Amino acid sequence: MSSKSLPKFKLRGLILVLAVFSVLITLGNSFYATYEVQRSLLINNTLEANRVYAAKLAEVTDVFLDMAQDRLAYSAEMLSDQMHSEAGLVAEVRRLQEPTNTFNSVVVVNDKARVLAVSPEALGLSGETLHSRQARLSIAARAPVITDPFISAAGNYLISLSHPIFAANGEYLGYIAGSIYLQQKNILNDILGKHYYQDGSYLYVVDRNKTLIYHPNPERIGQRIEHNPAIDEVIAGNEGAYRVTNSQGVAMLAGFAPVTNAGWGVVAQRPNTMTLAGLDGHIIKVFLKSLPLVLLTLLGIWLSALLISRPLWQLASGTRQIDNTPLNNAQINNRTTQDNISHINSWYFEAAQLKRAIIKSMGLLNDKISQLHSDSHTDAMTELLNRRAMTQVLDSYQQAHTPFSVITLDIDLFKRINDTYGHDVGDEVIKKLAQLMRLQARKEDQLCRSGGEEFMIFLPNTSQDTAVRVAERLRELIAATDIPTVGTITVSLGVGHWSGADSATSINDTLKLADQALYQAKQQGRNQTVAL
Ligand SMILES: Nc1nc2c(ncn2[C@@H]2O[C@H](COP(=O)(O)OP(=O)(O)OP(=O)(O)O)[C@@H](O)[C@H]2O)c(=O)[nH]1
Known part of the structure; x- marks a missing residue:
């Protein structure tokens, strides 16, 4: 491709494009970096906050379970000598269940799994024998037990905390159990539910089988959660934080901590989108705040581009004039x-x-x-005007209607000089003659070598008479000048005159006339001036 067909970009435009491009790239990059840093800060902070929060709630739940177990232990102690007093048993289960909402129900069960007392009585379990696995577990354990969630004889989905009752002699008498109904208002709701955030954060509790035992949405309670690394970790007794996707496919930032007493896990989580919701607005604010400076920078760039390119642009325009x-x-x-x-x-x-x-x-x-x-325009040997320059001189006279006289001059018998002394000497004679012509001429006169040893002198605004006098003076000067080797020479001269625009003859005819005059001077014996 030739350089002509390449598009020519202007330096100012190039500088502008380059600078604006750099500014935009830098800006974009710094906005992106700010966005990413803020984003990871928000995510990490949220993960950490959720971990701390889950740990706090796990600790509170642990404390609650300890306290509940303590209360059951206290009651078990009280009941050790009252297992045969129905009134005493009823009073104790009521005392334990009614004034507080620690338990939704309380039962005293003997070592044969028969319910001796129950509160609230409406459950209608009094005198019934419990066949649940959990009842058998509590009896077999003869120790404090926190059960997994199960459906009770009365049809409630619950967890049960039990404490064994021993007689003073150490005989096992049965157990007292408090239950927490997972799908109804309970103490866990009170402890955990009040922390439910409005900004999309929530927490839930799973038991050791990954079954939800607390969730802000009661319908979810009892569901088992699979494929959740946070839950796997927390059930294994670990505390930490993960980015997880919940069962609804929503990306969450989850912090988790174990409830060590029960083998449960508390998970506090917040949707990613909620966490990052403010970030876009924040970045837009940063952008708007930096906009004036950006515009100022762009203006500065534009001015700089102008200043830098101006001298080059002016130099380019200057040189373009030469082209034209x-x-x-x-x-x-x-x-x-x-x-x-x-x-x-x-x-x-x-x-x-x-x-x-x-x-x-x-x-x-x-x-x-x-x-x-x-x-x-110059004759190299004599430095007088050559024929081309002579034509221009005559053209200028013609155009300006300048009257002039012309003297034609020819060296007499020059051939003889050449033949006698050689061409070099002949050249020297020609140069000397030119010198003498220059000596005689006025500033405005034009001296010209029209041929080998023929010369012309143009005298603007000069009458023929004056021209004849000038010719004579020159002739006499030449004749009187001693030239080395050659001695003296003579010249013959013809004079013509052109009187300007109203002249009867043309300039060409005037030159011919001057030539004829010169010819006549030669004919008449040389070394003389003839005017026609
Ligand atoms: N040395 C030298 N001789 C030149 C130059 N130009 C022309 N001549 C010679 O000038 C001579 C002119 O001779 P002719 O035209 O016969 O005239 P002439 O001998 O001067 O005799 P008349 O003009 O009749 O007086 C010729 O011999 C040319 O060779 C030049 O530049 N240098």
């Missing part, structure tokens, strides 16, 4: 361009160097053009 300059005016225009360029404020190093180089090369170019111009 016709060859014959090149020298004049180059000087104007050079002048214009020298006034360009090149305020930085490269532009200043470029300006210097352009001015210098234009100077050299002008000198070269002057030299060529002078060479093409």
Whole structure:
């Protein structure tokens, strides 16, 4: 592809595009970095807050279970000698169940799993024999037990805390159990539920079988949760935090901690989207706050691009003038361009160097053009005007209607000089003659070598008589001048006159007339001036 067909971008545009591109990339990058840092900070903080929160709630639950067990232990102690007093048993189960909401129900069961007393009585279990696995477990354990969730004889989904009752002699008498109904209002709801957040955070509790025993949505209680690493960890007795996806497919930030007394796990979690909801708004605020500075920066870039590109642009426009300059005016225009360029404020190093180089090369170019111009208009040997220059002189007279006289001049018997002394000496004679012509001429006269040893002198605004006097003076000067090797020479001269626009003859005819006059001077014996 040639360089002509390539698109030409302007430096200012290039600087602008580059700078704006850099600013936008930098801005985008810093916004992205800010966003990412804030995002990971928010996520980590939330994970940590949820872990701490789950640990706190697990601890509270542990304390509650301890307290509940203590109460049952106290009652078991009280009942050790009252197992046969129905009134005493009833009073104790009521005391334990009614004034507080620690337990939804309380039962005293003998070692045969028969219910001796129950509160509330409405459960209708009094006198019944319990067949549940949990009842058998409590009897077999003869120790404090916290059961897994199960459906009771009365049809409630519950967990049961039991404490064995021993007689003073150590005989096992049965147990007292308090139950917490998982799907109804209970003490766990009170402890855990009040911490339910409005911002999408919530917590739940699983038992050691990963079954939900507390959840803000009661319908979920009793469900088993699979494929949740947080639950696997917490059931294994570990505390920590995970990014998990919940059963509804929602990404969550979960903190978890075990309830060591019961082998349960508390999980506090918050949806990712809720955690990060404020972040977009925050980044937009950061963007809006930084916008004035960004615009100021862009303005600064635009001004800088303008300042940087201006000297180069001016230099380029300056040099473009050279392209558009016709060859014959090149020298004049180059000087104007050079002048214009020298006034360009090149305020930085490269532009200043470029300006210097352009001015210098234009100077050299002008000198070269002057030299060529002078060479093409000057006769090399005599440095008088050549025929081409002579034509231009005559054209200018014609155009300006300048009257002039012309003297044609020819060295007499020059061939003989050449033949006698050689061409080199002949050349010297020609040069000497040119020198003498220059001596005689006025500033406005134009001296021209029109042929080998023929010359012409144009005298503007000069009458024929004056021209004849000038010719005579020149002839006499030449004849009186001693030329080395040759001695003296003579010349013959013809004079013609063109009187301007109203002249009867043309310039060409005038030149022919002057030639004829010269011819006549030769004919008449040479060394003389003839005017026609
Ligand atoms: N040395 C030298 N001789 C030149 C130059 N140009 C022309 N001549 C010679 O000038 C001579 C002119 O001779 P002619 O035209 O015969 O005239 P002439 O001998 O001057 O005689 P008239 O003009 O009749 O007086 C020729 O011999 C040319 O060779 C030049 O540049 N240098």
